Amino acid sequence: MIEIQNLTKRYDGNTVVDDVSLTVETGQIAALVGTSGSGKTTLLRMINRLVEPSAGRVLIDGQDTAAIAPYLLRRRIGYAIQGHGLFPHRTVAQNIATVPRLLNWPEAEIRARVDELLAMFQLDPTQFRDRMPHELSGGQQQRVGVARALAARPELLLMDEPFGALDPVIRAKAQEDLRALQRRLGTTLVIVTHDMEEAVALGDRIAVMDKGRLLQYAPPAEILTRPATPFVQELIGTGERPFRLLSLSRVADLVQPGEAPGAPISAEASLRDALADCLWTGRDRLPVDGGGVVTLAALRERAAGADIGSAARASAGSPAR
Amino acid sequence: MIARLLLGLAVLFLLAFLISPDSFAGLFQPLTKNNAPAIYTQTSLLSLTLSHLGLVALAVAASTLVAVALGVLVTRPAGREFLPLARTVTSVGQTFPPVAVLALAVPMMGFGAGPTLVALFLYGLLPIFENTLTGLTNQRPEVTEAARAMGMTPRQRLWQVELPLAMPLILAGVRLSAVISLATATIGSTVAAKTLGEVIIAGLLSSNTAFVVQGGLVVGLLAILIYEGFQALEGRLSRRIGLAQG
Ligand SMILES: Nc1ncnc2c1ncn2[C@@H]1O[C@H](COP(=O)(O)OP(=O)(O)OP(=O)(O)O)[C@@H](O)[C@H]1O
Numbered sequence: 001m002i003e004i005q006n007l008t009k010r011y012d013g014n015t016v017v018d019d020v021s022l023t024v025e026t027g028q029i030a031a032l033v034g035t036s037g038s039g040k041t042t043l044l045r046m047i048n049r050l051v052e053p054s055a056g057r058v059l060i061d062g063q064d065t066a067a068i069a070p071y072l073l074r075r076r077i078g079y080a081i082q083g084h085g086l087f088p089h090r091t092v093a094q095n096i097a098t099v100p101r102l103l104n105w106p107e108a109e110i111r112a113r114v115d116e117l118l119a120m121f122q123l124d125p126t127q128f129r130d131r132m133p134h135e136l137s138g139g140q141q142q143r144v145g146v147a148r149a150l151a152a153r154p155e156l157l158l159m160d161e162p163f164g165a166l167d168p169v170i171r172a173k174a175q176e177d178l179r180a181l182q183r184r185l186g187t188t189l190v191i192v193t194h195d196m197e198e199a200v201a202l203g204d205r206i207a208v209m210d211k212g213r214l215l216q217y218a219p220p221a222e223i224l225t226r227p228a229t230p231f232v233q234e235l236i237g238t239g240e241r242p243f244r245l246l247s248l249s250r251v252a253d254l255v256q257p258g259e260a261p262g263a264p265i266s267a268e269a270s271l272r273d274a275l276a277d278c279l280w281t282g283r284d285r286l287p288v289d290g291g292g293v294v295t296l297a298a299l300r301e302r303a304a305g306a307d308i309g310s311a312a313r314a315s316a317g318s319p320a321r
Numbered sequence: 322m323i324a325r326l327l328l329g330l331a332v333l334f335l336l337a338f339l340i341s342p343d344s345f346a347g348l349f350q351p352l353t354k355n356n357a358p359a360i361y362t363q364t365s366l367l368s369l370t371l372s373h374l375g376l377v378a379l380a381v382a383a384s385t386l387v388a389v390a391l392g393v394l395v396t397r398p399a400g401r402e403f404l405p406l407a408r409t410v411t412s413v414g415q416t417f418p419p420v421a422v423l424a425l426a427v428p429m430m431g432f433g434a435g436p437t438l439v440a441l442f443l444y445g446l447l448p449i450f451e452n453t454l455t456g457l458t459n460q461r462p463e464v465t466e467a468a469r470a471m472g473m474t475p476r477q478r479l480w481q482v483e484l485p486l487a488m489p490l491i492l493a494g495v496r497l498s499a500v501i502s503l504a505t506a507t508i509g510s511t512v513a514a515k516t517l518g519e520v521i522i523a524g525l526l527s528s529n530t531a532f533v534v535q536g537g538l539v540v541g542l543l544a545i546l547i548y549e550g551f552q553a554l555e556g557r558l559s560r561r562i563g564l565a566q567g
């Protein structure tokens with residue numbers, strides 16, 4: 001669990017992070033969104049003390065990070081950035097092995113871990129292990145960067161626009177993989193992104209920042225249905241809102257008894273996909289794999305914020321100050 | 322490809338000439354007058370070359386050690402204030418004429434290799450220092466940032482990231498120093514250091530152009546070979562880290 005308490009950063013009189021407090025529960029994903037220059041990166045870098053706060057503190061599992069030597073703290077926290085920052089003079093395997101090596105893992109264990117991570121990121125170990133970073137595509141470099149951040153099995157992972165350089169298809173896949181991975185490992189994740197879509201897809205909670213201040217910190221459904229300020233509303237993009245809402249839930253959540261003709265849809269598909277299917281094939285109800293139907297009427301209701309709004313209200317812990 | 326061939330030929334020619342200078346007497350005969358000897362034989366050319374190279378290597382090694390250490394020092398937070406001082410010292414080392422250094426050092430150290438070593442050492446500091454400085458300060462920020470974020474200590478960052486990445490530039494500095502020192506070392510013979518300058522000076526004193534040319538030729542060839550050797554090494558390192566193409 002990360003507790004950020006009244007964290008502030010000033011650069012000669014300019015307050016770039018202004019009294020931000022938020023808590024990320026163990027195993028949850030917090031997505032930081034906001035316009036350029038709103039202080040997202042600065043906030044993130046104060047967690048592993050790449051930037052020293054001007055005021056406030058950060059607790060990790062109850063321990064004040066100010067009391068831990070920065071280099072020891074950072075070995076416990078995975079860090080992945082846009083542009084990946086791979087060491088150009090080291091092979092892919094050596095890059096991934098950086099933190100395990102600093103922690104003096106046995107050589108055999110390091111090798112096994114490197115291969116495991118390469119395989120996990122769909123990079124064939126025999127083919128990629130000994131390549132230099134400049135011999136990889138941008139997307140591959142990015143994945144190696146994330147693999148390096150995960151190498152020592154950190155309980156906490158910080159990511160700063162890790163998928164910025166990827167094309168939309170690979171990006172969606174990378175997000176899906178990251179989400180699955182994070183669920184499997186139970187890692188606590190703080191991810192910075194420019195992209196509301198990405199924040200909605202990944203975040204258990206979304207923190208919206210503007211000019212250094214935290215405007216709202218809440219689950220995606222609540223951000224979408226009850227934006228705290230006009231700025232948040234603008235950031236969500238009202239035109240996209242119903243679709244983003246639908247993308248939050250699976251078909252399985254909305255399935256009702258009944259039967260319908262035509263090709264079935266997977267219960268794991270998002271409601272957004274179900275809506276698209278309805279519109280495209282001109283049907284007003286779709287059969288669901290494993291029984292039941294999902295109806296256009298129910299989709300419309302959900303897209304207008306019914307249900308979710310109240311559910312979100314109930315599940316929201318502490319809304320923004 | 323052609324450049325390689327020429328370099329290979331240069332090596333062969335140099336080796337053959339040093340091992341058996343007399344076989345090349347015919348080549349140098351036209352440069353002599355009054356039946357003077359065409360080949361310098363007072364001391365063997367091979368031993369002069371080796372001691373010349375030894376002197377240069379020693380001096381460049383010392384400059385490298387000191388200049389890189391200085392470069393590292395002034396790029397650490399604790400040593401930043403010494404940057405102007407280090408710049409001054411190395412620039413003065415370069416601008417103060419080596420001949421003057423010799424003249425000043427002889428009374429203190431006596432004749433022989435000592436004064437020459439000092440002169441070459443001082444003369445060679447600047448290029449290595451400046452290149453080390455550039456190499457250590459112009460690194461991609463996201464790479465240095467990653468090194469910090471991974472939890473490397475300052476020392477680990479220096480040895481594992483900063484120095485390896487600065488290496489091509491540092492080597493370029495060493496190359497410059499080595500080539501300058503190779504030529505400058507010839508003046509050491511005026512204070513009785515064993516260098517190829519001995520051949521050139523003998524030629525000057527006896528008006529024997531053949532001696533001057535063969536001394537100069539050996540020094541020149543050595544300089545070219547060392548220059549090329551270093552450059553190949555730098556190129557290899559740069560390519561490995563994706564800095565240069567080809
Ligand atoms: N070292 C620094 N010195 C002075 N000002 C800084 C420094 N680092 C960041 N800032 C300023 O702090 C503000 C917030 O920067 P930050 O990098 O946190 O923004 P961001 O939200 O990550 O933006 P982006 O989305 O463009 O990455 C900016 O106005 C920036 O100019």
Ligand SMILES: [Mg+2]
Nearest residue numbers: 040041042160
């Ligand atoms: Mg940023």
